[in-house]
Amino acid sequence: MKRIESTQNSLVKHLKKLVNTRKERDKTGEFLVEGEHLAEEALKKEGTVLALIVREGVTIPDYWEIDEVQLIEITSQVEREITDTEHPQGIYAQCRIPEVTEAEQEGWKSLLLVDAVQDPGNIGTMIRTADAAGIDAVILGKGSADPYAPKTVRSAQGSHFHLPVIRGDLRETVPGLKSRGIPVYGTALEGAVAYDEPGKSDMFALIVGNEGSGVDPELLAETDKKLMIPLRGLAESLNVAVATGILLYALRD
Numbered sequence: 016m017k018r019i020e021s022t023q024n025s026l027v028k029h030l031k032k033l034v035n036t037r038k039e040r041d042k043t044g045e046f047l048v049e050g051e052h053l054a055e056e057a058l059k060k061e062g063t064v065l066a067l068i069v070r071e072g073v074t075i076p077d078y079w080e081i082d083e084v085q086l087i088e089i090t091s092q093v094e095r096e097i098t099d100t101e102h103p104q105g106i107y108a109q110c111r112i113p114e115v116t117e118a119e120q121e122g123w124k125s126l127l128l129v130d131a132v133q134d135p136g137n138i139g140t141m142i143r144t145a146d147a148a149g150i151d152a153v154i155l156g157k158g159s160a161d162p163y164a165p166k167t168v169r170s171a172q173g174s175h176f177h178l179p180v181i182r183g184d185l186r187e188t189v190p191g192l193k194s195r196g197i198p199v200y201g202t203a204l205e206g207a208v209a210y211d212e213p214g215k216s217d218m219f220a221l222i223v224g225n226e227g228s229g230v231d232p233e234l235l236a237e238t239d240k241k242l243m244i245p246l247r248g249l250a251e252s253l254n255v256a257v258a259t260g261i262l263l264y265a266l267r268d
Contacts, residue, residue, distance in 0.1 A: 018088045022096050026087075030068070030097040030109065037161045044112045046163040049098060054108040055079065056173030063110050063176065070094045070105035099165050112163060115152075115179045123151040124197065124218040125267060128185050130234060131158030131225040132255055138162060139170020140256035141223070146174035148263040153178065156185035158225070185222065189237045192220050198239045200266070201230045202258065207243035210261065215268040223259050 019027060032039035033047045040046050045065065048057055057064050058079055066085040069075060075086075094103055127145045132138055138160045145153050155162055162168075162180045189199055200213060201222040213219070222238065224230030235241060244253060244261055253261075 016086045016088050019093055020090050022093055024093070026066075027089075027093055027096055030107070033109070034097055034099055034165055037164065040112070040161065040163050044114075046110055046112055046168065047097065047165070048108045048110060048168055049100060049106070049165065050104045050169075051076070051106050053168065053173055054106050056176045057108045057110050058084070060113075060176040063113065064108045065111060066109040068097070068107040068109065070103070073105035075106070113179065115181055119179070120152070121195075123179075125150045126192070126197075126220040127153045127259065127263065128156065128188065128199075128220055128222040129153065129159050130156045130185055130222055130230050131228075132223065133158065133160055134226060135160040135164050135166040136170045137226070137254070137256045139167040139172075141259045142167075142171040142178075142180055143174045144256065144260045144263060146171075146177045148260075148267045150178065150263060150267065153180045154183045154185065154188055155180070156183065156188075185231075185234055186237075189220070189222075189234060193237070193239075199237065200240050200242050200262075201235045201238040202243070202262070203230065203235055203241035204243060205241075207241035210242045210244045211265040212242070213240060213266060215266060217268045219266050221259075221262055221266060223255055223262070226255055 030047055033045055048054060064084050066087055067081055068087045068089055071088055071090055127150050142153050160167060168175060192199055197218055197220055199220045202224060222230050222234055244258055
């Protein structure tokens with residue numbers, strides 16, 4: 016086991032950048048997860064974990080398969096450099112961002128498309144919900160929060176390791192899906208039908224939009240149907256992650 020005691024160590028500086036900057040995550044194709052549960056989920060996905068980092072005094076569960084993973088012990092002082100939580104658990108996994116081939120994308124039949132949702136907690140919850148609903152993939156359009164930011168990853172509770180989460184240009188994605196015969200639905204307040212009108216299917220794409228402005232009108236114009244969830248109380252709107260859950264379960268066979 017390698018041990019790191021200096022906060023000036025090059026790996027520590029790199030891990031700190033992975034936590035704090037999207038630029039470092041994009042440049043290296045890596046991200047850092049914190050906590051026993053997330054590290055365990057990462058280990059279950061073969062080839063994902065580059066290194067397992069453990070604070071001195073913290074015990075790794077005996078049943079974890081870590082023979083092929085680099086194990087690094089750090090001091091509490093070093094840990095403070097790489098955590099963004101108030102009460103860290105002392106276990107971290109340095110992970111590769113999974114790559115997705117075009118061939119894999121061609122096999123997707125049910126998708127969640129996210130248009131400029133900016134809150135990392137919402138993005139993470141939507142990824143987790145899509146996972147729970149059995150959706151094939153999540154595509155984040157321009158203006159959306161970074162799917163591999165620490166808050167997003169924590170909110171998703173390991174679902175990053177269960178289904179593909181990629182970034183894309185939704186204006187290019189939607190025509191491609193329609194050409195494959197996949198119906199595309201978008202959320203809207205006007206000119207919309209009831210959220211459950213399309214019925215259940217294993218083939219569809221759902222677009223949900225920005226917390227304040229909703230789905231881009233140009234994207235909505237390309238959809239097959241606009242869907243609306245009725246508000247029976249006095250609330251003006253639903254949280255986008257909550258609305259996503261309702262819609263995915265109404266549409267998914």
